[in-house]
Amino acid sequence: MSEPRTVAVVGAGLAGAKTVEALRAEGFDGRIVLFGEESHRPYERPPLSKGYLQGNDELETVFVHPEGWYAEHDVDLRLGVPVTGLDRHARELMTRDGDAVHYDRLVLATGATPRRLRLPGGDLPGVRYLRSVDDSDALRAAFRPGANVVVVGAGWIGLETAAAARGAGATVTVLESAELPLLRVLGPRMAQVFAGLHRENGVDLRFGVGVAAIHGDGSAVTGVELDDGSVIEADTVVVGVGVTPNVDLAQMAGLDVDNGVLVNASLRTSDPHVFAVGDIANAEHPxxxxRIRVEHWANALHQPEVVAKSVLGREAVYDRLPYFFTDQYDLGMEYVGYASADDDVEVRGDLDGREFVALWTREGKVVAGMNVNVWDVTDRIRDLILAGQPADAFELPAPSA
Structure with missing residues (x-):
């Protein structure tokens, strides 16, 4: 296949922005069109639930590139322009305002959308989600001393927003249908670490509960009704019950879709002219x-390096292990690898003092590791996983003097 003259990228988040950057870094000098639904230029999402939400980072720090970067690199950046149709046979994209844009290669980086609460009162003002800069701005304004914040869902977004709300002086209740936070991700032993962390910081954790309705006066939220009929006072409700990959465009165009857009290890879809990166890419992992679909920053950051080569007809596969991180109160954590809650877990260090490394093993081999307030060990854990080593091969670094 000859090198393309026009590459279109749909989705102006981190994955889309890094894709156009990688194309230019690979020497592509053809036309690049980058479509984004939001009016903001491409930005990173982790600060929205971490430093920016906590008030520690300025807005400018969230953007992927300086404002003038796209013009300087001859990228046709179209903000506030949703793509509504894809004709794979004509290789054309249709936008909401009626434009048709031809492409030779197309990269889908459409991201994901938070799952909504489908229950009475779920659309009241004060019921909030966290996906965009505007969402984070609204939560920053709502998190204040004396506010009553109820968080529905004890996953990463739920716990990070709970920590930010407590840091701002709000009263916080977290509701979770499972028995512990992050149970399906970390398993019961490590989930207890995060439950203890939030309780010690004054969060009211309620497990094994369901939400029946959101109460309000029509203009604001006043409370959250649980399945047992009890009501928790609230003036802000944060919903963090997962996301759904944005695959409508791919599905309407007839691409293979199953828990995301199916791609090979080179991030190519069932159409050789179309690729997918980031939250929507359900990729073969060598x-x-x-297959694995990971909704983390590291995928959006690094997959574009591979997809740019693939778009230009060069050999490349995405073989990085999944990686993510979190910062909550005085706990900093990094996780690398891919484990299930059923895998065995071994701990090196001080679990009670939250300064340790957890290693998940399967058939005696390390498959994932999590370092909590222990730093500069992620590469060593990654090497253990890639080499198929046992947990005994890992030693904690000596304490610093």
């Missing part, structure tokens, strides 16, 4: 030996 190291893990299975």
């Amino acid at each position: 190291v893990l030996g299975r």
Whole structure:
């Protein structure tokens, strides 16, 4: 296949922005069109639930590139322009304002959308989600001393927003249907670490509960009704119950879709002219030996390096292990690898003092590791996983003097 003259990228988040950057870094000098639904230029999402939400980072720090970067690199950046149709046979994109844009190669980076609460009162003012800069701005304004914040869902977004709300002086209640936070991700032993962390910081954690309705006066939220009929006072409700990959465009165009857009290890879809990156890419992983779709910053950051080569007809596969991180109160954590809650877990260090490394093993081999307030060990854990080593091969670094 000859090198393309026009590459279109749909989705102006981190994955889309890094894709156009990688194309230019690979020497592509053809036309690039980058479509984004939001009016903001491409930005990173982790600060929205971490430093920016906590008030520690300025807005300018969230953007992927300086404002003039796109013009300087001859990228046709179209903000506030949703793509509504894809004709794969004509290789054309249709926008909401009626434009048709031809492409030779197309990269889908459409991201994901938070799952909504489908229950009475779920659309009241004060019921909030966290996906965009505007969402984070609204939460920053709502998190204040004396506010009553109820968080529905004890996943990463739920716990990070709970920590930010407590840091701002709000009263916080977290509701979770499972028995512990992050149970499906970390398993019961590590989930207890995060439950203890939030309780010690004054969060009212309620597990094994369901939400029946959101109460309000029509203009604001006043409370959250649980399945047992009890009501928790609230003036802000944060919903963090997962996301759904934005695959409508791919599905309407007839691409293979199953829990995301199906791509090979080179991030190519069932159409050789179309690729997918980031939250929507359900990719064959050559190291893990299975398909995997990961909704983390590291994928959006690094997959574009591979997809740019693939778009230009060069050999490349995405074989990085999944990686993510979190910062909550005085706990900093990094996780690398891919484990299930059923895998065995071994701990090195001080679990009670929250300064440790947890290693998940399967058939005696390390498959994932999590370092909590222990730093500069992620590369060593990654090497253990790639080499198929046992947990005994890992030693904690000596304490600093």
